[in-house]
Amino acid sequence: SSELTQDPAVSVALGQTVRITCQGDSLRSYYASWYQQKPGQAPVLVIYGKNNRPSGIPDRFSGSSSGNTASLTITGAQAEDEADYYCNSRDSSGVVFGGGTKLTVL
Amino acid sequence: QVQLQESGPGLVKPSQTLSLTCTVSGGSISSGGYYWSWIRQHPGKGLEWIGYIYYSGSTYYNPSLKSRVTISVDTSKNQFSLKLSSVTAADTAVYYCARVARPSIWFDPWGQGTLVTVSS
Numbered sequence: 001s002s003e004l005t006q007d008p009a010v011s012v013a014l015g016q017t018v019r020i021t022c023q024g025d026s027l028r029s030y031y032a033s034w035y036q037q038k039p040g041q042a043p044v045l046v047i048y049g050k051n052n053r054p055s056g057i058p059d060r061f062s063g064s065s066s067g068n069t070a071s072l073t074i075t076g077a078q079a080e081d082e083a084d085y086y087c088n089s090r091d092s093s094g095v096v097f098g099g100g101t102k103l104t105v106l
Numbered sequence: 107q108v109q110l111q112e113s114g115p116g117l118v119k120p121s122q123t124l125s126l127t128c129t130v131s132g133g134s135i136s137s138g139g140y141y142w143s144w145i146r147q148h149p150g151k152g153l154e155w156i157g158y159i160y161y162s163g164s165t166y167y168n169p170s171l172k173s174r175v176t177i178s179v180d181t182s183k184n185q186f187s188l189k190l191s192s193v194t195a196a197d198t199a200v201y202y203c204a205r206v207a208r209p210s211i212w213f214d215p216w217g218q219g220t221l222v223t224v225s226s
Binding site (some may be wrong): 009030033041043045049054086090093095096097099100102106 | 143152153154155157158166169170194202207208209210211212213214215216217218219
């Protein structure tokens with residue numbers, strides 16, 4: 001099966017913009033979805049499809065894609081955005097998840 | 107608002123079968139349009155898709171787990187279940203159930219998760 005690669009850790013200053021990326025061959029054919037997971041909690045969907053936010057997700061979260069890379073952008077990061085972020089997509093074998101990115105808000 | 111809740115034993119002995127159930131409330135599994143999935147997360151690690159099922163019974167499994175996994179659905183109880191056979195310590199994880207939208211595949215919402223430990 002294919003893989004999705006994410007940077008293990010990213011940091012951002014409070015109020016600044018951060019981009020979290022996800023790379024993989026499956027992203028040439030399928031959109032990525034993005035999840036936020038805080039310690040001890042279940043993942044929460046933050047972006048799906050081309051660039052859609054579920055109800056209740058702040059509009060500072062956005063998604064984009066180019067070639068084999070999908071990106072999650074947080075514009076004006078807040079302290080509460082500190083979390084692990086995972087991407088996933090469909091692939092030829094079913095479903096694949098990225099390894100996750102730990103976002104630290106400084 | 108659809109909600110999911112996992113239930114089942116928190117401790118399973120090696121070589122036995124892990125069995126979990128996910129109860130769906132706030133919506134009907136039979137209404138169609140969505141699949142229903144199991145995902146697990148090893149302690150301190152990332153997410154691993156196990157498989158998903160449609161209300162009709164059609165299933166899709168992670169190839170790496172396919173030989174040991176069975177996912178079934180009980181529409182009368184609005185539940186779906188996971189069975190993982192021949193478990194080892196490597197199957198110790200938090201197990202989540204989630205609703206799946208296709209074709210692009212996204213999971214929403216998720217259950218709170220349940221920790222299953224494999225130990226004698």
